[in-house]
Amino acid sequence: MELTGAEIFVECLKEEGVDTIFGYPGGAVLFLYDELYKQHDKINHILVRHEQGAVHAAEGYAKATNRPGVALVTSGPGATNAVTGIADAYMDSVPMVVFTGQVPRHLIGNDAFQEVDIVGITRPCVKHNFLVTDVKDLATTIKKAFYIASTGRPGPVLVDIPKDITTARCEFHYPKEITMRSYNPTVKGNKRQVRRAIDLMLEAQKPVLYTGGGVVLSGAAHELTELTRELGFPITNTLMGLGGFPSMDKQFIGMLGMHGTYEANNAMHHADLVIAIGARFDDRVTGNIEKFCPYAKIIHVDIDPASISKNVKVDVPIVGDVKNVIVDMLEEFRSRNERPDAEALVAWWKQIDEWRKADCLKYNQDVNAAIKAQYVVEKFWEVTNGDAYVCSDVGQHQMWAAQYYRFSQPNRWINSGGLGTMGFGLPAAMGVQMAFPEETVGCITGDGSIQMCIQELATCLQYHLPIKILSLNNGYLGMVRQWQEFFYQKRYAMSYMEALPDFVKLAEAYGHVGMRIEKVSDVEGALKEALAMKDRLVFMDFITERENNVFPMVPAGAGQNEMILV
Amino acid sequence: MRHVISILMENEAGALSRVAGLFSARGYNIESLTVAPTDDATLSRLTLVTRGSEEIVEQIVKQLNKLIDVVKVMDLAQYAHLEREMMFVKVGVEKNAACEAVKRLSDIFRGNIIDVSDKTYTIELTGDRSKLDAFVNALRDFRIIEVVRSGSMGIARGEASLHV
Ligand SMILES: Cc1cc2nc3c(=O)[nH]c(=O)nc-3n(C[C@H](O)[C@H](O)[C@H](O)COP(=O)(O)OP(=O)(O)OC[C@H]3O[C@@H](n4cnc5c(N)ncnc54)[C@H](O)[C@@H]3O)c2cc1C
Ligand SMILES: Cc1ncc(C[n+]2csc(CCOP(=O)(O)OP(=O)(O)O)c2C)c(N)n1
Ligand SMILES: [Mg+2]
Numbered sequence: 001m002e003l004t005g006a007e008i009f010v011e012c013l014k015e016e017g018v019d020t021i022f023g024y025p026g027g028a029v030l031f032l033y034d035e036l037y038k039q040h041d042k043i044n045h046i047l048v049r050h051e052q053g054a055v056h057a058a059e060g061y062a063k064a065t066n067r068p069g070v071a072l073v074t075s076g077p078g079a080t081n082a083v084t085g086i087a088d089a090y091m092d093s094v095p096m097v098v099f100t101g102q103v104p105r106h107l108i109g110n111d112a113f114q115e116v117d118i119v120g121i122t123r124p125c126v127k128h129n130f131l132v133t134d135v136k137d138l139a140t141t142i143k144k145a146f147y148i149a150s151t152g153r154p155g156p157v158l159v160d161i162p163k164d165i166t167t168a169r170c171e172f173h174y175p176k177e178i179t180m181r182s183y184n185p186t187v188k189g190n191k192r193q194v195r196r197a198i199d200l201m202l203e204a205q206k207p208v209l210y211t212g213g214g215v216v217l218s219g220a221a222h223e224l225t226e227l228t229r230e231l232g233f234p235i236t237n238t239l240m241g242l243g244g245f246p247s248m249d250k251q252f253i254g255m256l257g258m259h260g261t262y263e264a265n266n267a268m269h270h271a272d273l274v275i276a277i278g279a280r281f282d283d284r285v286t287g288n289i290e291k292f293c294p295y296a297k298i299i300h301v302d303i304d305p306a307s308i309s310k311n312v313k314v315d316v317p318i319v320g321d322v323k324n325v326i327v328d329m330l331e332e333f334r335s336r337n338e339r340p341d342a343e344a345l346v347a348w349w350k351q352i353d354e355w356r357k358a359d360c361l362k363y364n365q366d367v368n369a370a371i372k373a374q375y376v377v378e379k380f381w382e383v384t385n386g387d388a389y390v391c392s393d394v395g396q397h398q399m400w401a402a403q404y405y406r407f408s409q410p411n412r413w414i415n416s417g418g419l420g421t422m423g424f425g426l427p428a429a430m431g432v433q434m435a436f437p438e439e440t441v442g443c444i445t446g447d448g449s450i451q452m453c454i455q456e457l458a459t460c461l462q463y464h465l466p467i468k469i470l471s472l473n474n475g476y477l478g479m480v481r482q483w484q485e486f487f488y489q490k491r492y493a494m495s496y497m498e499a500l501p502d503f504v505k506l507a508e509a510y511g512h513v514g515m516r517i518e519k520v521s522d523v524e525g526a527l528k529e530a531l532a533m534k535d536r537l538v539f540m541d542f543i544t545e546r547e548n549n550v551f552p553m554v555p556a557g558a559g560q561n562e563m564i565l566v
Numbered sequence: 567m568r569h570v571i572s573i574l575m576e577n578e579a580g581a582l583s584r585v586a587g588l589f590s591a592r593g594y595n596i597e598s599l600t601v602a603p604t605d606d607a608t609l610s611r612l613t614l615v616t617r618g619s620e621e622i623v624e625q626i627v628k629q630l631n632k633l634i635d636v637v638k639v640m641d642l643a644q645y646a647h648l649e650r651e652m653m654f655v656k657v658g659v660e661k662n663a664a665c666e667a668v669k670r671l672s673d674i675f676r677g678n679i680i681d682v683s684d685k686t687y688t689i690e691l692t693g694d695r696s697k698l699d700a701f702v703n704a705l706r707d708f709r710i711i712e713v714v715r716s717g718s719m720g721i722a723r724g725e726a727s728l729h730v
């Protein structure tokens with residue numbers, strides 16, 4: 001039977017098992033919306049209030065489920081509004097398919113109403129993109145889009161659909177399988193390299209595992225935990241890798257990098273073997289690359305060959321999917337008679353315990369003083385038993401969330417690491433809550449960030465998303481202010497938020513519950529009260545210490561071991 | 567170091583701009599670039615000349631391979647290879663003496679005069695880069711009106727080859 005492009009579009013989504021999409025209508029996508037209307041029982045469409053929100057929500061959905069998130073926006077401004085979210089997904093390797101409407105084919109290139117070359121605009125920030133030029137290609141293109149987005153190193157794929165394609169007709173056939181001669185990610189690690197890696201692990205005196213977002217994306221937290229326990233090595237996670245290994249485990253030495261722990265950064269600096277798994281040696285992690293891991297041999301497992309030896313030359317590269325490679329490592333390790341040097345490990349752990357004594361995340365919460373953001377996060381962790389999905393915006397609060405919420409499971413920590421997009425938190429939380437309606441979803445945010453996608457409070461009301469917003473309100477663009485305090489002699493240029501709205505009233509105006517918390521003694525009670533309101537969004541505005549700083553900190557240009565502690 | 571990189575890619579709209587965009591976005595330089603479909607019309611063959619350290623070129627090759635439209639990449643610097651470039655030069659030959667001299671130079675360089683007018687000769691010349699440079703140099707005493715160079719094409723010698 002012949003179907004219209006719009007019908008084909010919806011059929012394809014169903015074939016891909018898409019249950020939820022986030023979007024915003026407009027002229028170029030009216031036929032698509034008409035079809036979604038007719039089939040609303042098949043696919044749940046969430047109407048956001050700004051296209052940036054749609055894309056971040058799709059990211060949140062994807063990060064929590066490891067399934068591709070889907071967004072649909074109109075041509076022109078709809079498409080350009082989506083760009084920030086697309087770039088965000090690209091940086092954090094989030095599987096996502098974004099559909100944009102386009103002007104009818106005969107108008108393309110004419111500066112037509114609401115025309116932009118979105119394929120051109122997004123080319124540097126997508127894994128791939130397509131302009132559909134024939135309705136006969138629509139189904140295959142969508143199949144390819146999902147395939148590319150979710151395999152190999154995941155990433156966003158954009159499909160631009162001209163309006164006249166949505167009314168054109170053709171036979172519908174959805175390919176079950178797709179092969180592309182130009183795209184064949186390597187998922188199995190080279191066995192010889194795995195053997196070499198195990199050789200190095202058996203020789204190492206001061207080994208450390210450095211693992212990242214790739215572990216979470218690969219769904220390999222369980223395998224990683226097994227490997228780490230069998231090896232007995234210390235393990236550190238990147239910001240994106242948190243939850244890939246249980247944070248409360250004694251082998252966990254915290255996050256590394258610019259705001260990583262003293263023990264993690266020192267372990268990296270002094271290590272003689274670094275085992276990097278699904279982590280990409282980002283500059284926030286390495287600090288000054290000249291001073292990075294001066295004594296270590298490096299093993300690097302990554303599905304993207306371009307990640308390997310990009311910033312740091314490695315000794316044993318292993319291209320493959322984390323899960324497969326760890327399984328092979330475990331098998332190889334178990335087949336050996338030797339075991340890691342126990343004596344050396346005891347000495348290494350003794351050294352690490354010395355570093356741990358610095359107690360670098362210690363803070364003092366005086367009950368009568370202003371609330372510390374760290375305290376709020378720690379209490380939130382306690383009252384949610386460390387089980388909540390925690391979304392975050394970007395700034396100091398993000399770092400405190402990462403440091404003080406001890407994640408014990410993967411896919412629960414959802415934040416914008418690579419692009420660092422303020423405004424990410426609330427819409428991402430919507431995506432997570434859509435995926436897991438029964439779970440506790442928190443959004444840890446700042447007074448600056450929350451205002452970048454505040455309009456989504458309306459979406460939360462419409463779809464009954466009972467997100468718990470923890471605004472760590474310091475009246476500053478705190479992360480900027482911290483840099484200005486340290487490196488610009490306290491010249492606080494534009495980092496001060498004058499004219500903050502009354503967030504309680506704002507939340508109420510949007511139909512939600514608002515709370516302002518000003519006293520230390522009220523923090524825990526407020527959190528419990530908010531969590532008890534299972535079916536309401538609660539906006540908790542915590543008035544926190546204004547000039548609080550994130551520590552430890554590796555200043556720009558410094559080596560990993562050159563941290564400012566307080 | 568100078569590297570000649572051969573790329574086989576899907577002959578699709580936008581593929582070329584992905585390659586070119588990659589170079590500008592990542593700050594790699596393109597010395598020359600030439601592209602056309604192959605015997606298989608679904609594939610284009612692109613030869614790109616760039617400069618960079620071994621690390622940079624290694625990263626360039628990886629990034630190229632990562633582009634979905636790119637089917638295969640070969641860094642010809644790793645192989646014994648041939649390199650040729652084609653050039654048209656239009657020279658002013660108002661004086662009779664110039665006619666003779668230009669014709670002689672063209673013969674020495676094994677060029678062909680492919681167009682003649684009262685005032686101009688247009689010469690076609692193929693060779694490696696240094697030969698073309700030398701020819702342009704040799705013509706310096708005359709009035710060079712235009713130089714059109716195709717950019718290098720490369721191919722590996724012997725058994726080594728780039729094909730699907
Ligand atoms: C304000 C701010 C401060 C920050 N401070 C820090 C900090 O102190 N410490 C820190 O760590 N980060 C920090 N970041 C985040 C930082 O910018 C990077 O986003 C982060 O370090 C990258 O994490 P990652 O190395 O785990 O890589 P990701 O971006 O998570 O990339 C994943 C890697 O794994 C690979 N991969 C993906 N899937 C698979 C698979 N299935 N199998 C194998 N490999 C796979 C990918 O190819 C990629 O190389 C900060 C960000 C902000 C905004
Ligand atoms: C869209 C965007 N614009 C600017 C920045 C730069 N930036 C990083 S953190 C930050 C301040 C964030 O302030 P707030 O949300 O109040 O968080 P705080 O640091 O105070 O916890 C700014 C402006 C950014 N990351 N994203
Ligand atoms: Mg703030």
